[in-house]
Amino acid sequence: MFQTRLEETAAQVAAHLTHVLDGYPAHPVTDAMRYAVQGGKRLRAFLVMESAALHGVDPQQAMQAAAAVEALHAYSLVHDDLPCMDDDDLRRGLPTVHVKWDEATGVLVGDALQTLAFELLAAEQTHNNADVRVALVASLARASGAHGMVLGQAQDIAAETAGRPLTLEEITALQANKTGALICWSAEAGAVLGQADPTPLRTYATALGLAFQIADDILDVEGDAAKAGKRLQKDADAGKATFVSLLGLDGAKQRAKTLVLEAEAALSPYGDAAENLREAARFVISREN
Template structure:
């Protein structure tokens, strides 16, 4: 069930991107924005759509924040790949935006996608209640900015030149921002749309986000670039502390499995309706890219 639901979410989000971007001027910038938003798993958008369905929210509303979070995620990847950051040549098995176009275009693509994300959650078609839209917009800004993802990225950059490697607690805090903040927002968005209690989905998202990052560290050791779709082995090459370097490969896998169990347990309150979300959590530590 889950693979079909994930693919369906990716297809619907891609269609929404095509509609939204089709309303913009046909410039190389717009073409590059479309390029940057294609080819991903759309896991974050899937979490929005599934969480909304869990609360009886119309898919026609949920598609707006689902596409918004994928726009924000895509922007972060485009900027993360730049020479000033990770200097990557591949993303999702294809040349990164700054390689296919140039650095200036990549910067503008990231800027435009970030703005687009906020535009989508602020659109009245997302929800008729301006208060709900404001809540989604504020919480997304907090998850994406200097309280969340950008903070995590800044801590990650600082760690590369630190005189001593980060501790496990420090890496956990770093990744709660860099990777976890957007995943947790995605998990909670459906409850926000419905005006429902967000606490169970917050617990689910927090555990899932950390498991996701631990498994990324595992793939950096075990994966190959062709399957993963980007360079691997870079963390070890830089001497960075990771969950694998601190816990060992098998220890990191066990910790990821524990977190997935925590994520699934958080959803027990929803009964059988949450089985697809539980399958998504299990997928996070079985994926090869």
């Protein structure tokens, strides 16, 4: 059920983003935007759709928010791959945007996808209550900006020149910003759309986001580059501290499993209706990409 739902969500979000981008002027930048949003697990979109379903939200409204976070996530990947950042030439098994086009196009595509996210959330079809739309816009801005994802990226860059490896506490805080903030926003979005208390979903997503990053660190060590669709062992090559380097491989795997149990427990108020979200928590530590 979970895998089917994940795949359905991925296909629906891809179709929605294609529909939206078809309304944009024909231009190499919009071609590159379409390229940048293709593929991926769509886990963040899945979290939006499932959390919205828990609160009886219209799926079409939820799809607007799901597409928004996927557009913003795609922007972050395009910029993360740039030569001034991680300088990666492969993403999701395909050449990165700046490799397929050029660096300037990569910058502009990221900018355009970021603004697309907020355009989607601000649209009337996202919710008939303007206060709800403003809450979604404001919370995504905070999660993705200098309070969240961008801060985490800046902390990651600073760590490379710090002259010492990060401590476990420091890397946990860094990843809560860089990876966890958008995952939390995605899980809470359904409650915001349903005008309900997001606290249980926030607790769930905080544990989920950290488990997701630990799994990424494990994949970087023992994953298959062909399945991952990107270059592996970058952190080890750069001498960066990771959950694996700090906890050991077995310790990192055990910590991820504990976090999954915490995430599952946080969903108890929703009963069986949250089973897909529980499966998502198990999925993040068993995935191969």
